[in-house]
Amino acid sequence: MRLVVKHVTRYAYAHPIAHMVQQLRLTPQSGPGQTVVSWKIAADGYGSAAHYVDAYGNVVDLVSHRQALDAIEIAVEGIVETEERSGIFGDPPCPAPDLVFLRQTPLTRANAAIRRLGTLAAQDDPIAGFHELMHAIRDKVGYQTGVTEVHTSATEALAAGMGVCQDHAHIFIGAARSIGVPARYVSGYMLLADAQDSEAHHAWAEVKLPGLGWVGFDVSNGMCPTDRYIRLTTGLDARSAAPIRGVRGGGGPDETMRVDVSVLQDAQQVQQ
Known part of the structure; x- marks a missing residue:
């Protein structure tokens, strides 16, 4: 596309x-x-x-x-x-080693509730597990603008039960890192349905999975990124990927x- x-x-x-x-x-x-x-x-x-x-x-x-x-x-x-890849970005070279993406930040730090969410992804089939995690976060944190802001942490957004794509990605990343899976924040653009206004920047998360490399999960839309997405930046969280x-x-x-x-x-x- x-x-x-x-x-x-x-x-x-x-x-x-x-x-x-x-x-x-x-x-x-x-x-x-x-x-x-x-x-x-x-x-x-x-x-x-x-x-x-x-x-x-x-x-x-x-x-x-x-x-x-x-x-x-x-x-x-x-x-x-763009090309449809079912959310699989793969493993192209990155200056930062995978271990860097296990580091929690103030925006992604996991509490007990986020760690419990992380256990949903700890399955023999990691793809199924992270899909379950994605949908669980979407069920617990409804998409609502004006409730959170740029400094809202994953724990605060989960407690509020509302947030935007940044908050969804932070919770997902915190949960993945809590079970030892490298995770990173991705900022970019997304082609939305007809008559929908584009967001300033869309955001989603990626996790590093054996045999697949980096795989994206867009909690806000309940799907893996498609050819309607453009990658712009990556980082530990929204701050480093701003x-x-x-x-x-x-x-x-x-x-x-x-x-x-x-x-x-x-x-x-x-x-x-």
Whole structure:
């Protein structure tokens, strides 16, 4: 499937900022299940950005602003060809060893309730076990925006019984790590059904399984990723895989952010 992505993030400040440094993890890579046909990022300061690959294999653009600005816009546009792989990403090289993905973070740390969920996946058939875990989390934590925020932990979301894709992924990851299975957070885009608004970024989890490599589970949608998904970043949790992170000086205490995302199937492909 050929998917077209348009993604614009706008920040506005009550007073001009004095300086800002942003890490942009907004460049998907070609690999199992996807081929990047074209991709372009437009942002203030992008022409002089530094570029590197982080510890999890994500492409990072380091953008800095030293002029007075009261608004910043980051625009992404691209085309990605995707392939149906039943959620199996496989085992392409990653700078971080598998043992790193056993490390719990403040956002994924398991309590007794999450460890009990983890036992559902501890089966002779790991695929069946992790499907059971995925559906159990979906039953316990209904999808609801506005209840949690970026700093909400897996234990807090489970206790609240509501959350979004970030929370679902954190609970799943915490449960998998609690039974000794490497797990990681994946952020990306998803083509939704007709008339549904795209999320700013969708998120799901992957676990490392013998003989298969990394396999994805999207708790929010109760399925493994398909050719309707585009991988963007990976990390230990939403913080390390965040597509945009930054620090600033000035601008006042209030920051307003607006995100517009469109993910569509290529019109020419649909007509064929």
